[in-house]
Amino acid sequence: MMPSPQGLPPTVYLASAACEDAAQLAQQLAHYLAQGDTASPPAWVLQACSFAQLTASPTSDMPAAVLARHDAVLLLAPPMRDSASQTDPAQTLLMQARLHLVAQGQAFQLLFSQGHRLEQEALAALCNWFPLAPGLQALRMALRQSNPGARARWNCEKCSDPDCELRLFQGLITPPAS
Numbered sequence: 001m002m003p004s005p006q007g008l009p010p011t012v013y014l015a016s017a018a019c020e021d022a023a024q025l026a027q028q029l030a031h032y033l034a035q036g037d038t039a040s041p042p043a044w045v046l047q048a049c050s051f052a053q054l055t056a057s058p059t060s061d062m063p064a065a066v067l068a069r070h071d072a073v074l075l076l077a078p079p080m081r082d083s084a085s086q087t088d089p090a091q092t093l094l095m096q097a098r099l100h101l102v103a104q105g106q107a108f109q110l111l112f113s114q115g116h117r118l119e120q121e122a123l124a125a126l127c128n129w130f131p132l133a134p135g136l137q138a139l140r141m142a143l144r145q146s147n148p149g150a151r152a153r154w155n156c157e158k159c160s161d162p163d164c165e166l167r168l169f170q171g172l173i174t175p176p177a178s
Contacts, residue, residue, distance in 0.1 A: 011045045012126065013067065015054050015097060016076035017090035023048035025076065028119050029126075033136075044072070044130065051075075051090075051097040072129045073101060073108035074122055102166075 014022040014029075026046040054073070067073065075097060078090035101108045109125045111118055127136050 009044045010068070010071050010130075011047050012072045012074065012129075013047050013049055013054070014074050014076065014122070015049050015051055017051055017078050017093050019048055019050040019053070021076060022050070025118060025122060029122055032119070032123065044126075044133070051093040054097045055100040067104065067106050071106075072126070073106060074125055075108055075110045076118065077110055077112045079114065 014026050016022040016025075026048040030046055054067075075094065077094060078088065080088075080091075098108070098110070109129075111121045111125070113121050123136075123139060126133070127139055130136060
């Protein structure tokens with residue numbers, strides 16, 4: 001994560017198929033994070049948006065999210081449908097948002113959980129994205145203590161680097177040289 005310019009806090013974009021879902025998670029996170037140290041300036045700004053706002057062109061009628069290299073993007077995956085044969089518009093929007101972010105070179109984290117687990121995943125992602133944020137120091141310690149067997153570092157399976165992900169999957173589908 002690149003440092004933010006001029007000391008401005010980075011923005012954490014929470015994006016979902018419906019902006020209301022992202023706004024609800026942003027509100028939950030803001031409530032939790034407000035319980036921390038309120039004497040210091042905020043480490044980041046939470047911004048809810050839809051997948052469509054992430055991919056909107058400047059000429060569209062919809063306000064586009066203006067991402068900076070130091071901003072974090074958390075994508076909330078819609079629940080999978082029971083039948084794989086049905087085309088889910090939310091999944092299509094998610095794929096378009098992911099492709100757009102990859103094309104822009106923007107790092108992102110995809111969150112698959114629902115309910116309270118989603119909030120925990122989002123907080124864990126913030127801890128990993130902003131390891132020096134004062135409001136998250138207590139949370140980082142609590143996460144480590146609640147799961148002592150887990151690795152302290154972010155592992156490859158949870159990496160949001162699109163180039164790394166592409167290399168990983170290309171390596172899986174490329175036949176080994178003989």
